[in-house]
Amino acid sequence: MKLVLASASPRRKELLGQLGFLNTNSPAPFEFEILAADIDESHRAGESAQAFVERLAQEKALAGLALYGNDKNAVVLGSDTIVVQGETILGKPTDEANAAEILASLSGKRHQVMTAVALTDGTKTVSRLVTTQVQFCRLTEADILAYIATGEPMDKAGAYGIQGLGGNFVEAIDGSYSAVVGLPLVETRALLCEMQVL
Numbered sequence: 001m002k003l004v005l006a007s008a009s010p011r012r013k014e015l016l017g018q019l020g021f022l023n024t025n026s027p028a029p030f031e032f033e034i035l036a037a038d039i040d041e042s043h044r045a046g047e048s049a050q051a052f053v054e055r056l057a058q059e060k061a062l063a064g065l066a067l068y069g070n071d072k073n074a075v076v077l078g079s080d081t082i083v084v085q086g087e088t089i090l091g092k093p094t095d096e097a098n099a100a101e102i103l104a105s106l107s108g109k110r111h112q113v114m115t116a117v118a119l120t121d122g123t124k125t126v127s128r129l130v131t132t133q134v135q136f137c138r139l140t141e142a143d144i145l146a147y148i149a150t151g152e153p154m155d156k157a158g159a160y161g162i163q164g165l166g167g168n169f170v171e172a173i174d175g176s177y178s179a180v181v182g183l184p185l186v187e188t189r190a191l192l193c194e195m196q197v198l
């Protein structure tokens with residue numbers, strides 16, 4: 001069974017690689033291929049945040065399978081992460097001013113990080129959604145500007161990376177740390193077992 005990660009994210013690649021030591025049912029080493037699957041990530045009117053992130057993960061997995069060539073021996077993993085505050089989905093910042101707005105809105109407040117992971121072989125598709133509560137400390141304008149100057153927020157949902165410098169702002173989390181980084185390990189392992197990859 002070939003495992004394919006439909007993501008160019010180095011964080012997801014690293015996290016998926018961590019599951020390799022659990023590959024006790026197979027004498028073969030735990031390996032996976034990587035390809036980037038581009039999909040339309042537009043939010044649909046009336047779509048809940050949960051439905052949105054699950055749909056994106058499933059569409060990435062299916063797009064990855066189509067790119068891979070519908071190999072009957074392949075299972076493709078797609079994943080997506082969004083940051084939600086109240087009813088607002090906070091995507092990747094469009095520019096530095098938008099990054100500052102997002103970070104100011106998170107300052108001193110609690111928000112949700114939702115990560116969905118989906119696996120498909122073309123016949124069967126399985127998915128899981130993991131929601132983690134994240135509490136930010138209060139940020140000064142100087143904190144926000146200094147962080148933006150590093151460039152780290154610009155390609156991340158919610159304008160921060162918990163595994164990087166943005167971790168300095170995370171006061172507490174309730175839920176899965178790996179899901180906030182981009183791939184929930186416990187749930188991904190369960191799906192890999194369900195699809196008989198592990």
